[in-house]
Amino acid sequence: MTFFTKRPSVSETLYTVTQLATELGVTARTVRFYEDKGLLTPQRAGNTRIFAHRDKVRLILILRGKRLGFSLREIKEYLDLYAADPTQREQWRDLLKKVQGRIDQLVDQQKALIETLGELEKLRLYALAGLDDAEPDKTRRAR
Structure with a gap:
């Protein structure tokens, strides 16, 4: 298959801030907030943040932790444990x-x-x- 016909696997899918936010039903500001807190560490292409599948999974875990009432510090500890x-x-x-x-x-x-x-x-x-x-x-x- 050529580059243009090959569909990326889930683990190869990349997202911009807006795409990731839309995919998970949050605002881009929310994604940036968790990045600022060190919970997400996207790659960069110039000034553009590039989020991988791993980042999406981490954000899902962050949102779940917040929904369950855990503090950001506790969520970070759990994410560190996860990794x-x-x-x-x-x-x-x-x-x-x-x-x-x-x-x-x-x-x-x-x-x-x-x-x-x-x-x-x-x-x-x-x-x-x-x-x-x-x-x-x-x-x-x-x-």
Whole structure:
């Protein structure tokens, strides 16, 4: 196959900032922000940033980490672990400990939210009962 007919494999696909942002549903500013923080390290062709498939995967992991509530520092640690030697048991133990800590935090938040929702539901029912017991609004004009 010639250069013009060969389709690049997924791992060979390259992206500009805008293309990568569009592909993942974020803004170009978001991509640049994570680059500025050292979480993404694209290649450069002159002034143009060139992102490889590896960068796309890293950005997916960054976005997932943010969605799960991890700090940028924690996300960087996880990305470093992702790129590290997978045979290092201590790194895996550390990751497991941090993930379990985050799970515990989220469970505590979930319990607090359930309690708050219960209190709000009681207040809503109390307001409905008060509305039913209240006299009709006398400020309205008769027609």
